[in-house]
């Protein structure tokens with residue numbers, strides 16, 4: 221059950237009528253600079269890389285949703301992640317889930333790894349094993365839960381406790397669950413990050429990212445990267461994201477309801493070999509998912525009974541689901557990870573993660589679930 225207070229928070233956080241005009245919605249402050257009365261004397265804004273009222277309103281709303289003291293908004297999910305890992309030091313060691321979002325893995329390996337920061341990619345769903353991989357220089361554990369595309373769930377509380385025993389911090393990429401279904405800071409994590417491009421934006425019309433934390437020291441460091449490197453959320457994106465947040469709780473409720481219905485349909489279909497959704501009792505970590513999430517969000521993966529050609533024909537036979545990368549928008553999408561989102565993952569790792577030619581990932585939208593299931597049924601009938 222979604223915490224009913226979040227419906228109110230989503231609508232109101234960060235929104236106060238404009239003091240000058242009474243405008244109910246925060247205007248789009250499409251300006252780079254702000255007039256000063258005397259040198260250094262201004263109304264709190266001087267240059268939009270530093271602060272901008274449209275971005276301030278968004279950050280207030282994002283912080284409220286994650287019950288965080290601080291939120292810092294970026295121009296993309298990866299810019300937000302970079303602002304975190306940029307603060308590591310040469311010699312630091314980081315444990316990362318091996319099925320981390322491909323772009324995050326690329327950022328860590330190619331851009332940050334070359335400064336002598338070691339990222340070790342392991343199965344974080346096995347806490348006993350993770351314990352054996354902690355070293356004296358382990359400074360961070362990077363979690364994604366649920367993961368993509370096989371919907372693995374990691375124990376955020378247990379990993380946070382383990383990290384803190386060893387003076388490390390935990391970062392959770394909460395993009396898939398959203399703060400509506402999962403509150404990592406309350407589970408013990410230190411930092412939450414999002415690709416706001418996905419559910420928070422929710423309409424497939426922008427790219428954005430954010431970092432939320434209650435840790436003053438980390439908030440200051442990440443805020444400094446936002447200012448000093450400048451990958452800020454612009455006024456229009458900030459406005460659109462803030463607008464989207466108002467419907468986040470109602471959208472997520474519908475995404476989860478539809479995804480559950482789609483997952484149950486696929487699970488019982490003779491032409492589907494396996495269905496991956498944390499909301500199914502057959503999911504290996506269903507109990508853990510239930511203990512740390514209050515809903516299972518809108519992404520469902522499945523293995524169809526067939527080869528690449530069959531998978532391709534299936535995606536082409538669909539009428540409502542659009543074949544496209546990304547997820548989290550109001551419209552339903554289907555993706556072939558091996559050929560699309562995960563094409564850059566080395567083949568050996570893909571095989572280890574179970575990403576084969578017959579795996580498909582569905583971002584279940586907020587349309588009628590009857591229509592979505594009929595669409596899937598007619599495409600499966602043609603196979």
Ligand SMILES: *Cc1c(COP(=O)(O)O)cnc(C)c1O
Nearest residue numbers: 296297298321393395415417428
């Ligand atoms: C999309 C995505 C990202 C990257 O975000 P961008 O906005 O594309 O930069 C990071 N993590 C997850 C889980 C994602 O789905």
